[in-house]
Amino acid sequence: MKTIAYLGMDVHKDTFNLCALDGTTGEILGETRCASDVKLVKKFIEKIARDHKREIQVKAGYEAGCLGYSLHDLLEKQGIDCDILAPTTMHSSSKNKVVKNDRLDAKMIALNLANNTYKPVYVPDKEDVCVKEYIRMMNDFKKSLKKVKQQIKAFLLRHGLIYQGKSSWTIAHLKWLKNLELTGLLKETLEEYLLQYDALTDKIERFSQRIEELSHKRRYEKPVAQLRCLKGVDTTTAMTIHVEISDFTRFPNTKAFTAYLGLTPSEHSSGEKVNRNGITKQGNATVRSTLVECANALVKGTIGIKSKRVKARQxxxxxxxxxxxxKATERLQRKYHRMMYQGKPRNVAITAIARELACFIWGIETKQID
Structure with missing residues (x-):
């Protein structure tokens, strides 16, 4: 008769802490600390089977973290069933808050596996992972570009140089920057900043073109084109949301989807007192921030009037x-203006729009658009 052993793994770059529990009795079958090598994990499992003189079926697990999906894939190749545990869904005893170390963390993960007190992280296929990494790389460059823009503006402000035009980073603004009458090291400093700005802008444009090409692949073309029908959702945004989530059917309803994105209000209630605070900010931060950007674009313009750009995408x-x-665009625009008229802070209104926009996106992806 097979014994089910639950293998908790507290994993780091260089070391693994392992703890195996008997699925029936809860007895600790073995504990060890080893180098971060999957072969050593398999040897540990084989040693437990020899010591207890019985066949063991292993269910392994580790917290989502720096190793991503790579360890999961390596364990599966070795024939070891593995789950990646979402940290925010795991049960943790009060003892872990007083005494915390790698050995106890491994045991805590094993207990969660044994008691099924967690939710596994969805593991996408390799193609989705590759596209996801490419998009995240582009977003890193966008953050660098934003930083350079801030540095240029700060430099100009320190030297009393203020642009009198309406918008920054337009053709007129860039022409003004390049024609400023600076001398010596100040001129050289601004030129270096502008070189960095131009280099990053060119790279981001190239990355966007590559994502446009990827969006026309058979597996992405239809869902991305449908998401682009929504105002505020362009190709890069649609690809980001679709690839990051990958399988929308794993969420039974919109409430589960928005909870996963951390867009639902947090709560701290006791007795008759009910206190709801800001959003939980748990789950996928990339999709959450992308939806907030989409919401900012969606609420602009006149209600019920479609731009030529939106018509072209549709x-x-x-x-x-x-x-x-x-229907989604009009509803969300009206909701935003109503909330602003009621005196709600703009950030609160935009977050509410992002949350409801997520619900409409779930409807498109799951083909529930009645």
Whole structure:
């Protein structure tokens, strides 16, 4: 008769802490600390089987972290069933708050596996992972560009140089920057900043073109085109949301989806007192921040009026998808203006729009657009 052993793994770059529990009795079958090598994990499992003189079926698990999906894939190749545990869903005893170390963490993970008190992280296929990493790389460069823009503006402010035009980083603004009458090291400093700005801008444009090409792959073309029917959702945004989530059907309803994105209000209630605070900010931060950016773009413009850009993106799509996207846009714009009229802070209103936009996106991806 096989014994089910739950193998908790507290993993780091250089070391693994392992703890195996008997699935029936809860007895600790073995504990060890080893180098970060999957072969040593397999040897540990084989040693437990020899010591207890019985066949063991292993269920391994580790917390989502720096190793990503790589360890999961390596363990699966070795024939070891493995889950990646979402940290925010795991049960943790009060003792872990007083005494915390790698050995206890491994035991805590094993107990969660044995008692099923966790939710596993969804593991996408390799192609989705590759596209996801490419998009995240582009977002890192966008953050660098934003930083350079801030540095240039700070430099100008320190020297009393203020642009009188309406918008920054337009053709006129860049021409003004390049024609400033500076001398010596000040001129050289600004030129270096602008060289960095130009280099990053060119790279981001190239990355965007590559993502445009990827969006026309068979597996992405239809869902991305449908998401683009929504105002505020361009190709890069649609690819980001679709690839980061990958399988929308794993969420039974919109409430589960928005909770995963950390867009639902947190709560701290006791007795008759009910206190709801800001959003939880748990789950996928990339999709959450992307939806907030989309919400900022969506609420602009006149309610019920579609721009030429949106009409162009909707061209060739099914009439029910277009109608659903238009209904979503109008509803969200009206909701935003209503909240602003009621005196709600703009950030609160935008977050509410992002949360409801996520619900409409879930409807498109799961084909529930009635």
């Amino acid at each position: 061209k060739g799509q099914a009439s029910e998808v277009i109608a659903y996207a238009d």
